[in-house]
Amino acid sequence: MNDFQQLVDSFGSLVRLVGKEFTSIWLPIQLGLIFVAFVISAALGALLRRRIDTVSLAVGWPAVLRRLLREIVDNFGAIIFLLLIASMRVAMEAMTLPQRSYLLAVAAKLTAAWVLITLLAGLIRNKFVYRLVAISAWTIAALSILGLLEPVSAALDSFGIVLGGLRITPLLALKTSMLLLITLWGAIVVSDFLDRRMQSAADLTPSIQVLIGKLIRFFLIALAITVVVSSVGIDLSALALFSGAVGVGLGFGLQKIVSNLVSGIILLADKSIKPGDVISVGDSFGWVVTMGARYISVNTRDGREILIPNEDLVTQQVVNWSYSNEQVRLEVRFGVDYGSDPHVVRRLAMETAANIPRVLKDPEPICHLVAFGDSSLDFSLRIWISDPTEGLSNVRGATMLALWDAFKREGIEIPFPQRDLHVREPVRIVVDGGKKS
Secondary structure (H helix, E strand, O other): OHHHHHHHHHHHHHHHHHHHHHOOOHHHHHHHHHHHHHHHHHHHHHHHHHHOOHHHHOOOOOHHHHHHHHHHHHOHHHHHHHHHHHHHHHHHHHHOOHHHHHHHHHHHHHHHHHHHHHHHHOOOOOHHHHHHHHHHHHHHHHHHHOOOHHHHHHHHOOOOEEEOOEEEOHHHHHHHHHHHHHHHHHHHHHHHHHHHHHHOOOOOOHHHHHHHHHHHHHHHHHHHHHHHHHHOOOOHHHHHHHHHHHHHHHHHOOHHHHHHHHHHHHHHHHOOOOOOOEEEEOOEEEEEEEEOOOEEEEEOOOOOEEEEEHHHHHHOOOEEOOOOOOOEEEEEEEEEOOOOOHHHHHHHHHHHHHOOOOOOOOOOOEEEEEEEOOOOEEEEEEEEEOOHHHOOHHHHHHHHHHHHHHHHHHOOOOOOOOOOOOOOOOOOOEOOOOOEO
């Protein structure tokens, strides 16, 4: 309560100081000067922002300098206001006593703090983090300028609750939240940068690149949390109660999540599936786009994106069409009329398939007579491709169309089911009009 009383006394002193200024003619003069400076700076700032094209001016500049220029242009009004207020304060100090320009000094300091903080925080791309950092930093700066930072800090730290040997106060919660947010943002930025550099390493396989990127991100986030917790004075042993609760939660309610996380690490480590592979899992067929901590994303030929849990890829049978070799064999079955020469049909099918653009010449297409059907000679044409990510059905379709054209050109017929009907006894047929025949 003594700290809270100190805060009240400090705030009362500030109010009394401002109230004393109200009895002087210099307070309305300073307020008038601040209002004039605000109007002039707002008008000039809006005019300059319309006249300056930051996109054309910063062509070829690094991204950091482009963002800094954009922030400077956006804060032209505040910068002009700061220059005007500083000039007015210098002029008033030269003409009268310094204490008669106290309000101008406070306005200049608050504006300078805001301009500096917004320029530095403007380098943060995340808008939410940018606004939170800018507002929080300026609030701390404003309290320091007004002489209220220490009393407010003491008041926020004067009361709290004890939980598991840890004393939690509003000040501790605010400091921890702010530091944790900033350090986590920094850890994510650094991990994204290292992940991009990892992707450009040609000597690493895609799965190893993803695994190293995930491990780096996990390590940096864990390091950020540990540093923040230690820096605010929290004893890690005091968190034993919470860690025990988390362990119980993992044991009862998060088995699937943990299983997917572990399965994801296994998939990345053993390289059985990697980005770019063409896989089949149950009825799902497509190529792997991304591998996450909980699932992988599979793109299908019809534009759908299927998210398959990592656990299913470990426990179920998965067909990887490009695991050790991207060459895939396809089978096209067809039949011809019994009047056709099977030797000619076989040779013609292999020559036709060899001329299809995506069909490999080595291994070369092969055709076999596989059955004597009810109404056709059945053949199996086997072809090889090396780009399964471009689709399989389209290759089969192109092959069957090419076979159709070749058979039509050579006079080879593709049969359709036929049945012969033998009538053993005479049949009476009744026609319209009741006549019999």
